[in-house]
Amino acid sequence: MSQALDVLVCVKRVVDSTGEVVLTEDEQSVDGRYAGFTLSNHEECAIELAVQVAGAAGGSASVLTLGEPEAVDQLRSALAVGCTAATHVEADPGAFGPADVAREIALVVRDHESAGRPHDLVLLGNDAADTGDFQVGIRLAHELGRPVVNGAATIAVEDGHVVAGVKGPEGRETYRVPLPAVVTVLEGGVEPRYPTVPGRMKAKKVEIESRPPGTDPVGPNRRRLRLPPPQPSEVQVLGKGADAAPAVVDLFERLGVVAR
Amino acid sequence: MILVLVETDATGAVEVSRETLTFARDLSAAGGGVPIDAVVVGAPACPVAELVAQLATYGVRQVHHATGDAFSAYGGASWASAVQTVREAAGSVVVTAAGTPRGMExxxxxxxxxxxxxxANVVAFDGLAPFTVTRQVVGGAALEDMVLGERPAIFTVAGHAVEASPAPTSGEGRLVTSAPEVAAADLVARVVSAEPAQEDLSGGLKSARVVVGAGRGAGSADGFGDLLELVDLLDGALGVSRVVTSLGWRPHHEQVGQTGSRISPDLYVACGISGAIQHWAGCASAKTIVAINTDPDAPMVAKAHYAVIGDLHEIVPAINEEIRRRRSP
Known part of the structure; x- marks a missing residue:
């Protein structure tokens, strides 16, 4: 482990899917032209944890993405909340399967290490909000020959180890793993901070390391995406406004949820 | 052979593992009756004999039980090592598990x-040559058809993709115990301590018969007074959408949805919640859903059984008043 802790957090530009999901014509991806783009909740928490853990150790946090040119926006948003360096593997993310993405991240980690900038801790979201593969972090750990903790809500670094809290079937589970390590993050353990105006200004000035992918992707084995068939609505409207209250309470009584 | 990783609780195989076994039986039938084996790693949370008997009713031929100190604490890599050893010895063409955090890992x-x-999160298969699966992506808002051309084909089954049901004819249910060796590197990341959540603050929400849900329509952190009164009147619990917790109006343990609690109350009253797919993932199992929303076209209204169109700040106080009026002698 280097003197000052270095944390790398990996993020993905995804379509904001809180509204209606629309697919591209080629049925290969979600169309973000109207919905806009964002980061997943897990990754926002991963960024927060990276910044907190690095800050507590007097180290630094960097951010990485593999994505189209516009994914720079997501790198800047991480820079605005405390990351100090960014790497952009410029590529069409739709052409990369989870094993491909893990391989590309591993290449960057190894290159940075060769350049004297080892990443002691690599954080990722537990799963991408769009492709939901649930495996990139684990595949990355295998590529790098590092231990991995999956689904951590809290992270601390002490004595060359990462201590991660995971909400598991046995309750609150703790892992203690020597660095260098990989941890994937589930939202819920920390509140991501909002960027400040000075933070945004600073983020604009950071020079982003841009690089092409190092390998030809195998691809995601995707035939096509499709939308689930719409369920016909069978809603019964009980009324409008406060006048509907008696009908609602009638229903509650029929369901037996109100003591008469 | 189809190998199914089974997770357990005090009652036996957990429901999602039994769903996965049911899914595996459909796949077995399509493949001309390929045998189904189960693998259990470490000490199950229930008596082994009972588990084996239960798994047999789901059509399981052999139950491979991996034992040893290596599995005294959970670790993703050590469990995978055990599954790999069992697979190599028994020779399976498919390995599957429930889409739980551990199954995925x-x-x-x-x-x-x-x-x-x-x-991950497969809901159906379509064709064996090549083996093509359909899985949930975008939090369940879309489906992906994906080819799994390699052997073994590895996938997890999404929760509630199928209903767990015992096989028409029981399997042999033979217990095969082994103590697979695990490399030191696979023992590095294991649970070192586990404490029952001291205060599972979401416990009341998950077990409540009635949940009153609130979304952006609550308006502010101060907008929950009438909703909390309704919670009291119905002896229920408050559940909120993600936007409510991310705005800091209510704590995270009250969140219902994909990244919050999944609830299945008798009645869910969704007030001022638009019904994004991520929220729906957490409340779809409610037996009766009443949506209160200003927007008659909101997804929550379309999916609900009953709806009232209008502002929750007018409707909820009127409901509270009506309940109190009927209660008063």
Whole structure:
């Protein structure tokens, strides 16, 4: 482990899917032209944890993405909340399967290490909000020959180890793993901070390391995406406004949820 | 052979594992009756004999039980190592597990070790040559048809993709115990301590018969007074959408949805919640859903059984008043 802790957090530009999901014509991806783009909740928490853990150790946090040119926006948003360096593997993310993405991240980690900038801790979201593969972090750990903790809500670094809290079937589970390590993050353990105006200004000035992918992707084995068939609505409207209250309470009584 | 990783609780195989066994039986039938084996790693949370008997009713031929100190604490890599050893000895063409955090983790390790693909959250399969699965993506808002051309085909089954049902004819249910060796590197990341959540603050929400839900329509952190009164009147619990917790109006343990609690109350009253797919994932199991929303076209209204169109700040106080009026002698 280097003197000052270095944390790398990996993020993905995804379509904001809180509204209606629309697919591209080629049925290969979600169309973000109207919905806009964002980061997943897990990754926002991963960024927060990276910044907190690095800050507590007097180290630094960097951010990485593999994505189209516009994914720079997501790198800047991480820079605005405390990351100090960014790497952009410029590529069409739709052409990369989870094993491909893990391989590309591993290449960057190894290159940075060769350049004297080892990443002691690599954080990722537990799963991408769009492709939901649930495996990139684990595949990355295998590529790098590092231990991995999956689904951590809290992270601390002490004595060359990462201590991660995971909400598991046995309750609150703790892992203690020597660095260098990989941890994937589930939202819920920390509140991501909002960027400040000075933070945004600073983020604009950071020079982003841009690089092409190092390998030809195998691809995601995707035939096509499709939308689930719409369920016909069978809603019964009980009324409008406060006048509907008696009908609602009638229903509650029929369901037996109100003591008469 | 189809190998199914089974997770347990005090009552036996957990429901999602039994669903996965049911899914595996459909796949077995399509493949001309391929045998189904189960693998259990470490000491199950229930008596082994009872578990084996239960798994037999789901059509399981052999139950491979991996035992030893290596599995005294959970670890994704060590469990994957055990599954890999069992698979190599027994020779399976498919390895599957429920889409739980552990199911995902163990099979992702296995796929990485074997250098093959893994499909997460599969809901159906369509064709065996090539083996094509349909899986949930975008939090369930879309489906992906994906080819799993390699052997073994590795996938997890999404919760409630099928209903768990015992086989028409029981399987042999033979227990095969082994103590697979685990490399030191696979023992590095294991649970070192586990404490029952001291205060599972979401416990009341998950077990409540009635949940009153609130979304952006609550308006502010101060907008929950009438909703909390309704919670009291119905002896229920308050559940909120993600936007409410991310705005800091209510704590995270009250969140219902994909990244919050999944609830299945008798009645869910969704007030001022638009019904994004991520929220729906947490409340779809409610037996009766009443939506209160200003927007008659909101997804929550379309999916609900009953709806009232209008502002929750007018409707909820009127409901409270009506309940109190009927209660008063």
């Amino acid at each position: 163990v099979l992702a390790h296995l796929a990485a070790r074997l250098g093959v693909a893994m499909a």
